[in-house]
Amino acid sequence: MKIRTVGVIGSGLMGSGIAQVSAQAGHRTMILEVSRELLDKGMQRIEGFLRAGVEKEKLTAETRDRILSLLKGTTDIKDLADCDLILEAITENLQAKRDLFAKLDRLCGPSTIFASNTSSLSITEMMTATSRPSRFLGLHFFNPVPLMKLVEVIRTIVTAEEVEAAALEFVRATGKTPIRTSDRTGFIVNRLLVPYILDSIRALENGVGTIEEIDAGMRLGCGHPMGPFTLLDFVGLDTTYYIAGIMFDEFKEARFAPPPLLKRMVLAGMLGRKTGKGFYDYSQSPPVPLNHLTA
Numbered sequence: 099m100k101i102r103t104v105g106v107i108g109s110g111l112m113g114s115g116i117a118q119v120s121a122q123a124g125h126r127t128m129i130l131e132v133s134r135e136l137l138d139k140g141m142q143r144i145e146g147f148l149r150a151g152v153e154k155e156k157l158t159a160e161t162r163d164r165i166l167s168l169l170k171g172t173t174d175i176k177d178l179a180d181c182d183l184i185l186e187a188i189t190e191n192l193q194a195k196r197d198l199f200a201k202l203d204r205l206c207g208p209s210t211i212f213a214s215n216t217s218s219l220s221i222t223e224m225m226t227a228t229s230r231p232s233r234f235l236g237l238h239f240f241n242p243v244p245l246m247k248l249v250e251v252i253r254t255i256v257t258a259e260e261v262e263a264a265a266l267e268f269v270r271a272t273g274k275t276p277i278r279t280s281d282r283t284g285f286i287v288n289r290l291l292v293p294y295i296l297d298s299i300r301a302l303e304n305g306v307g308t309i310e311e312i313d314a315g316m317r318l319g320c321g322h323p324m325g326p327f328t329l330l331d332f333v334g335l336d337t338t339y340y341i342a343g344i345m346f347d348e349f350k351e352a353r354f355a356p357p358p359l360l361k362r363m364v365l366a367g368m369l370g371r372k373t374g375k376g377f378y379d380y381s382q383s384p385p386v387p388l389n390h391l392t393a
């Protein structure tokens with residue numbers, strides 16, 4: 099089966115990026131949002147990225163126009179009825195995702211493949227809200243979607259082989275590398291990344307080093323593009339706290355337990371770059387590390 103038309107639900111950071119790379123790969127791509135306002139915001143994000151790409155001479159104005167011509171926004175779920183693949187990137191709430199997929203299941207033809215971009219929820223629990231478990235899988239993209247080269251392709255114990263094959267082909271068409279994994283909380287990347295990030299906070303709390311020293315250690319000593327605190331601020335402390343909580347619930351292993359400092363910062367609204375403050379203060383350039391956090 100070949101994927102030609104794609105529906106993306108949610109035009110936040112992840113959804114708009116996914117829609118962009120889907121259109122970049124030549125697929126007609128429909129983006130569904132709950133309001134015109136959110137849709138416009140998502141579209142503006144895509145247009146901004148493409149504009150910057152043209153300015154950096156990474157793509158031509160013709161390519162940008164072709165990508166934009168393949169993208170359509172809607173607030174009416176019925177416009178997704180004929181899609182070959184529908185990819186969900188709404189908030190990380192299992193019930194909201196189950197309700198959405200149940201609705202789509204009634205709307206779409208039996209061959210439409212459903213996928214979730216969840217980073218930590220169970221694909222199996224989502225798929226049971228539909229009558230098409232064999233046509234359901236996870237496609238986990240990374241932030242920032244247009245630049246990150248990986249997608250995790252997550253099969254459940256009942257995902258059909260041809261569905262996984264079609265998803266792998268879709269991912270390759272976007273120019274990204276797929277890795278196959280099974281439906282176990284955190285999949286491959288977050289299973290390794292989340293304990294590492296949480297351990298960085300514990301190291302800070304234990305006085306092993308300052309924020310910038312720990313960041314520099316991992317950046318210069320291990321070649322990571324961002325140190326753990328810069329990455330935490332980039333991903334969002336609330337997102338990390340939420341994922342860690344789900345992983346801890348699942349595995350009951352201490353390495354997944356969110357450290358108290360992370361919880362305190364989330365409660366205080368220090369969520370990282372998006373709120374202007376996390377482990378660094380972004381009101382100044384370059385951002386200033388907030389080393390008093392552990393005092």
Ligand code: 3HC
Nearest residue numbers: 147148150151154156217239240241242245288323324333
């Ligand atoms: N159009 C086209 N190309 C663009 C572009 C645009 N608008 N903007 C940037 N680029 C290109 C650049 O030209 C550059 O290309 P080059 O390598 O050929 O020169 C490349 O993209 C990198 O861009 P920049 O040089 O501007 O940016 P950096 O080198 O500073 O990299 C980064 C930015 C990719 C974000 C890098 O810092 C990084 O990889 N950080 C780590 C991000 C990460 O780990 N993400 C995963 C988070 S975890 C997650 O998402 C899972 C979830 O479940 C929590």
